[in-house]
Amino acid sequence: MTQRALPLRGAHNPSSTRQGTTPGSFANRADVGGPLMFSSPDTPGMPQPSDKTAWDFMPAGWRQEGGRWVAPDGFTPATQLEQARLGVVTPEMKRVAEREGHLTPEQLRDEVAAGRLIIPANRVHLGYQLDAMAIGRATKTKINANLGASPVSSSTDEEVEKMRWSVRWGADTVMDLSTGGDLDACRDAIIRASSVPIGTVPIYSMIIGRKIEDLTEKVIMESLLAQARQGVDYFTIHAGVLREHLPFVQKRLIGIVSRGGSLLAKWMLVHKQQNPMYTHFDEICDIMREYDVSFSLGDGLRPGGLSDATDEAQLAELDALGELTEKAWKKGVQVMVEGPGHVPFDQIEYNMKVQRSVCHGAPFYVLGPLVTDVFPGYDHITSCIGATSAAYHGAAMLCYVTPKEHVGLPKKDDVKQGCIAYKIAAHAADVALGIPGARDWDDDLTKARAALNWEKHFELAFDPDVARAFHDEDLDVDTDFCAMCGHDWCSVRISKEIVEFASGKAEGFERAGVIKSPALTAEQREILEKRGVLPPEEIHRLASKTESAIGVHKGEKASCHSDYVDPEQAQHIQEKKLVQIRARAEAE
Numbered sequence: 001m002t003q004r005a006l007p008l009r010g011a012h013n014p015s016s017t018r019q020g021t022t023p024g025s026f027a028n029r030a031d032v033g034g035p036l037m038f039s040s041p042d043t044p045g046m047p048q049p050s051d052k053t054a055w056d057f058m059p060a061g062w063r064q065e066g067g068r069w070v071a072p073d074g075f076t077p078a079t080q081l082e083q084a085r086l087g088v089v090t091p092e093m094k095r096v097a098e099r100e101g102h103l104t105p106e107q108l109r110d111e112v113a114a115g116r117l118i119i120p121a122n123r124v125h126l127g128y129q130l131d132a133m134a135i136g137r138a139t140k141t142k143i144n145a146n147l148g149a150s151p152v153s154s155s156t157d158e159e160v161e162k163m164r165w166s167v168r169w170g171a172d173t174v175m176d177l178s179t180g181g182d183l184d185a186c187r188d189a190i191i192r193a194s195s196v197p198i199g200t201v202p203i204y205s206m207i208i209g210r211k212i213e214d215l216t217e218k219v220i221m222e223s224l225l226a227q228a229r230q231g232v233d234y235f236t237i238h239a240g241v242l243r244e245h246l247p248f249v250q251k252r253l254i255g256i257v258s259r260g261g262s263l264l265a266k267w268m269l270v271h272k273q274q275n276p277m278y279t280h281f282d283e284i285c286d287i288m289r290e291y292d293v294s295f296s297l298g299d300g301l302r303p304g305g306l307s308d309a310t311d312e313a314q315l316a317e318l319d320a321l322g323e324l325t326e327k328a329w330k331k332g333v334q335v336m337v338e339g340p341g342h343v344p345f346d347q348i349e350y351n352m353k354v355q356r357s358v359c360h361g362a363p364f365y366v367l368g369p370l371v372t373d374v375f376p377g378y379d380h381i382t383s384c385i386g387a388t389s390a391a392y393h394g395a396a397m398l399c400y401v402t403p404k405e406h407v408g409l410p411k412k413d414d415v416k417q418g419c420i421a422y423k424i425a426a427h428a429a430d431v432a433l434g435i436p437g438a439r440d441w442d443d444d445l446t447k448a449r450a451a452l453n454w455e456k457h458f459e460l461a462f463d464p465d466v467a468r469a470f471h472d473e474d475l476d477v478d479t480d481f482c483a484m485c486g487h488d489w490c491s492v493r494i495s496k497e498i499v500e501f502a503s504g505k506a507e508g509f510e511r512a513g514v515i516k517s518p519a520l521t522a523e524q525r526e527i528l529e530k531r532g533v534l535p536p537e538e539i540h541r542l543a544s545k546t547e548s549a550i551g552v553h554k555g556e557k558a559s560c561h562s563d564y565v566d567p568e569q570a571q572h573i574q575e576k577k578l579v580q581i582r583a584r585a586e587a588e
């Protein structure tokens, strides 16, 4: 047999029971407390980690005494970062250690102090039912679900329900991106009901009832303070889009695709001034510090298509985000940084490692990225492929993408599909990175599968109802094969018979005979009935309702198109006619 040299970089086994036949993870050996946490080996030419951390960007007045940092007299720490700098292990760090298993509270404190980990926990939200969690490359990969009412769809109750639904399907944080309805009431209801951190993009509420051109410093500060007081745990602030970056955007195929980025670009062009989020960054930090709201430094110039990835605009903004990371740390505020978007698969590693270098290891929170642009309707898949790679190469949190991305507001089932796609990405990356214990779940399911122990198999499945329904659709008995291959061709059954292979390892499981599987539940029956997508006829039926209501004939542009009407008229059509269509569709 050929002796092969395996790339045994760290070769630490991600299964705590050390079962399985593989040599373990090929990622770098974990270096908790150093810049290479759980990390992939670098392809030649990748930017190296920064030799700086948040310790290099201490606030004015702090001094070192006997190897420890001491705050100025009378100082009261307000954030997890400030507590960590003073050596305090907070209750939230202890809770995160319980949830992460492989890290001690002291390691978590040190990672927070280094700026490589954040615990987004507004002290107001901690007073409700927030269960502390952490985002950083030392911990397991996290996923975020976006929701929020839009001017044409949804309500507060619906969004609270979507929040609960996304947490049910594994969301570690939720962003309320509402742009319509009663934004304050919706945000308040979501925060009070949520056990996971809530993020927002505060500029959305700043422009309700006013044009972006009318945004002032007073409005910015009042909105931020109001949301901080409500208990928002992290703010996306697009302070890195600078006036000097805008000429780079002209070369792009699709310009600026971030809502916040495009709004602020318009403000800068109208006023011929620098981005107000950038010029007032210190004051913004002061508000956020008081309530321990973390930054999610927005990537307003993220690429909106493969053609625009890793371009001058994106990288220039990233440099500004590095500078803002340092400023926020000096102000004692926790920081994560947002990233792209749409990136060809081969450029993902570079994108993750250049951020690690420029932002000194601050957690990277990426949207996808999508690795191809030509599958609208399936972008939860195109993006979770990119997200897996992103997490393996350094991203700490993955913002989900649903099948409705680019084409409409996600409904409940789209939220579920997006969450599941991203749980797959996050978990796959954690196994590959060799996070201790990450593979135990896979090994347990493999044992149940090898034993043809269907009950256990479905109990361990992430979505037991779907797995059971699909099994029972063709064969509603639990026996030693399934409908995929049938009895004679079932390799798992044959393997079990070949005792030398010792297959069938689920402890204490011995199949006595065929068991009639329990009847499908109502939910499982619904899964089978609704399986797949809406038939094309149904999609066309719904589309034709919209066309007739807003007055459009085949091949023409709709009456609300900006080629025909001014913004006020377009808004009227959007708010009145489309809402009517929706109400009618729901009534039918």
Ligand code: SF4
Residues within 6 Å of the ligand: 480, 481, 482, 483, 484, 485, 486, 487, 489, 490, 491, 492, 493
């Ligand atoms: S029949 Fe085929 S798919 Fe089903 S358990 Fe056996 S080997 Fe697996």
